[in-house]
Amino acid sequence: MIYYDTVSKVYYGVGSIMTMNERMLTGTMKINAKNHLEIGGVDTVDLVQKYGTPVYVYDIARVKEQADKFKKTFKQKNVKAQVAYASKAFSSLALYQILAKEDVSLDVVSGGELYTAIQAGFPSQRIHFHGNNKSESEIEAALDYQIGCFVVDNFYELEMLDRLSREREQMINVLIRVTPGVEAHTHEYISTGQVDSKFGFDLNSGQAQKALQSIAGMPYIELLGLHSHIGSQIFETEGFTMAIETLLKQAKQWQEDFGFELKVLNLGGGFGIRYIPEDEPLAIEEHTTAIIESVESSIKELQLSMPEIWIEPGRSLVGDAGVTLYQIGSQKKIPDVRQYLAVDGGMADNIRPALYDAKYTGILANRANDATEETYSIAGKACESGDMLIWDLPLPKAESKDILAIFSTGAYGYAMASNYNRIPRPPVVFVENGKDFLAIKRETYADMLRLDQSINAE
Template sequence: MHLHGTSRINGQGHLEIGGCDTVELAARYGTPLYIVDEALIRERMRQFIAAFRHTGLPFQVAYASKAFSTLAMCRVVAEEGLRLDVVSDGELYTALKAGFPPERIYFHGNNKTPEELEMALEAGVGLFVVDNFIELELLAGLAADKEMKAQILLRTTPGVEAHTHNYIQTGQEDSKFGFDYQSGQVMRAAAKAIAAESLELLGFHCHIGSQIFETDGFSLAIEKMAQLSRECRSSLGLQTRILNLGGGFGIRYSGEDRPLPVSAYVEAIAAGVRAGFGEAGVPEIWLEPGRSIVGEAGTTLYTVGTMKEVAGVRKYIAVDGGMNDNPRTALYQAAYEAMLANRAKEEMQETVSVAGKLCESGDMLIWDAVLPQVKTGDLLAVSCTGAYNYSMANNYNRVRRPAVVFVRDGESSLVVRRESLDDLIRNDCLPERVPTAEPAQG
């Protein structure tokens, strides 16, 4: 397993993260356990800021909270000076409860409800990324009723298909997201937005996909967005003040992944914007990284339970979690690396398949993990689980969702408690009267 951030193997042969021994963390908090390297999160945020400052162009960096959203995470984002991208009333509520400045929040999503839009307007959210004509009219009406002027970007699909899994491509024409550029939808939307007195159109947004390892897709998207901006200026008199290019920057999950440095992505984007807009007309560039900030900072710790060997085929080891705390292998055929956290220096002796404990044949975390001879009770650490693991966790089989701890400088902080059995039934209701079943006839 590749070690990220502050991770290292200590003198006892244990995996250590943020100066905390993972064996001790397991004893204190139990397993499964999400461990988050706070120092690495902050470092990645600062890398984006530093890379943009080096370009000399105006910019804003927002954290895409869909990757991992908790009160503690929102506080870190605020302390590092980033904006925050939310996509639901739940993410917005979390941010507000964490004390995040609402003017630095912007609201995304392809099906914002009237209640969500009203909540965001009343909270003073700084910007809305409008996804479709129905939302455009709805937001204009709600803002007018409140005698407010909502600042917006229009999300457009520029017709760029990123080299990534089909499920996480978002910039192609056939997408549930955004106004289509090729058909002229986005031009019609821009005209409607400009005509609405309760809206202020600041620019455009696009997002071409996730887990991207090259810059060509971003460069092509910028060309198309620059062309769109020129057309809007010529026909509508609109000056594009903000160009939001989304996120999607890849991280290293396994040895086959070859992500670029943050600076390489940012430099390519800056070069594309300069070429497409010219120095005099460069808009403020916005990015919204999520996975590339938190992905490598997360490690999930499990306890090994039962094992099964299929002679001549494979050996299965089962852990006390699975697709309930990490559904990405089942959803995207995602690949992960692992190590025995309590025996990290021992010789690799076998290849095993790591199975979860849930009632699905597809509940597999890793198909081929090379490890020392595994024993029941060992601690298995799976790396790069900081993004889309906690945020996609579920209660299938009525399994409780894990706790989350932040680690930094030898100290651990519990930021999400492990669910209790009472939590599982907290929202359940029994009917006031259970009808008596009639005996079968015949």
Template structure:
């Protein structure tokens, strides 16, 4: 059980003090359910972990790519966090939510002219520059506007995190950032320092996601501080911010062993202090960008069982009313999840089944080996845990399946924060042939 999850006297799973069968009846399924008390608790863990280190300047920015909506950004804002966005859409959502632009950082390896213009118009806090094309473009745009902007340079430190290859980002062969090993980063630092409009305040790296050890963070910091020392000596660079990104692992299944948040933060702070002391550098402000580790475990997706198929001697399939359209991670990353029968939560889970989605793809299987009660059948409610990150944000309209609703629950109250899409929503942007001919 995660956060405020519990089983009531009727044997039903409850989240935030509300029976999940009641939630399913009121809001329908599939349904994303977020335990906002757990989100606040996770945020507090990060704050307390930094607070243990007196005299250290730090900043926590929520990586909104994990889950972006007006409501979650407002909750993040209320908790005093900064925000990391990676697209014009995420930036627009943040501004629409009322987020202070100065508390927003803009990431991404291919920001368009229009996206950078939106960021400059809003006067956001910082842009994390990813490549020379962007560095040149941003300089020209700021010069044309006679505007200055704080920037960080994203670097690849050559550190390979122990995670799935699709979500490793700190190795040399990466689409992200300026490579430290071949001199690209040094050239970017020199160019930035010569700019009249770009104020280089720091460097950034992100070594990957779903990381269960601290060695990668320590190694990346050591490499970056070593290069910063040389840049300080050669170019007079003054490092104000060291941003080590996010990627802190969470619990999806019982085989996962994520470290306590304080272990990651302790390693980041102590390594940065030691390396800065070694090179006689002032300790910069230490920034992190957790996303999954804030919202991942707080999310649960509810599904209703439909058809079943028993292949003797091979496998039994239970199909639900969602799948890769609302959670593509099992198909994309071979991600693993755990589930229970939410309306029979007290019954022994003795039957091994494949929990299949409804998309017209053989690979649409949410959990290949789910353990559920023998009695689990059509009409029963399935709860898949730890779906708070990259479920809704990666949802698609494949097979013209409408996106589910999203609700927040806490202290016995539920709030609808994203309405369920309708079929009308699916075709809202479509044009008929007669409309095309008229427009032509």
């Protein structure tokens, strides 16, 4: 348990005393000699001068570090595995190209993510296609690209894959996505492993078994194994252990009844990160070790062959590698009630506080270690009273044009960004080894009008 001392303004935890700033700094982030937040060896004040605000900044060394931690545990324990980045968290050409070099696989959930991967030159055999309502055109594009695997979500998709594979005489690898009846302890809107879910075949009702039997009569479909995803922002291992036990017991039963061979066990993602100082996510190594040991224990007990283990980290690769920089504008003080600070972004570039009541924290990037004097609530610029990024954030006395850095915005920030109020989406900048790279340009007003049609057009 972490406790914050409001007098000393430090966090007390197990064996540690640190300020909020120190607790939130990850990867290459630090406070430099100028009292500025620095990421990847690049001063964030310099980044703002070069790219403007708002701007998403990614610590690429941190992304690589996280990917390596996932792979390392499997390698050390000599377990065959694939670490597939769940790219719904954030996708771009440059990121896909970086991950391809890091020997990470890719989980895509739409034709757009697939197209981006194709344009990035991502190795097709390392692409897994998810989604609960894949269109025929999306499936055909994936077949043209000869991707490594489809994660089949329902009978509609299965019948389409069967028909298209027969027409093409093309072999397809699939996993059956199942809902094992295990629910992770997360927000109800982002939990997907329970029985009542739009995703996957239900185990308890016999849907998954019916899918398994159907595939036996599909000559061009190769069933590799099973997939499940029990939730998101998970801080414990018990949910994974329960899902593993359930899935492997079912695999044993199907082996005895139908000769089913479990070659791949995909346990999804959902590994939590730190959004606020009080968060206590498990180390990546703890998650992966628990998964490996649970699989090994169950297969030994059930006398099954060891499957290849696949996992799908998304936010745990990119989430805390991302920081969003804003410029502070107007202020409003309501005596004895609240002080508001408004920034030049908000729910258009980070919908999660409004959508999920997600919690974040931040600092003044240009005065990072100044003493806190006030408590502010950070308001966005959208015309919505619900456009609030952070409630009750301790900061130094803020002034207009100060730079506010909000931590852990690397997942589902740009990916869920919109043009609400016709606000252009911010640019994305990668930093590493003292250099910055513009990965996605800032959207312009003209970009937003590109698809509009005038009624006066000839």
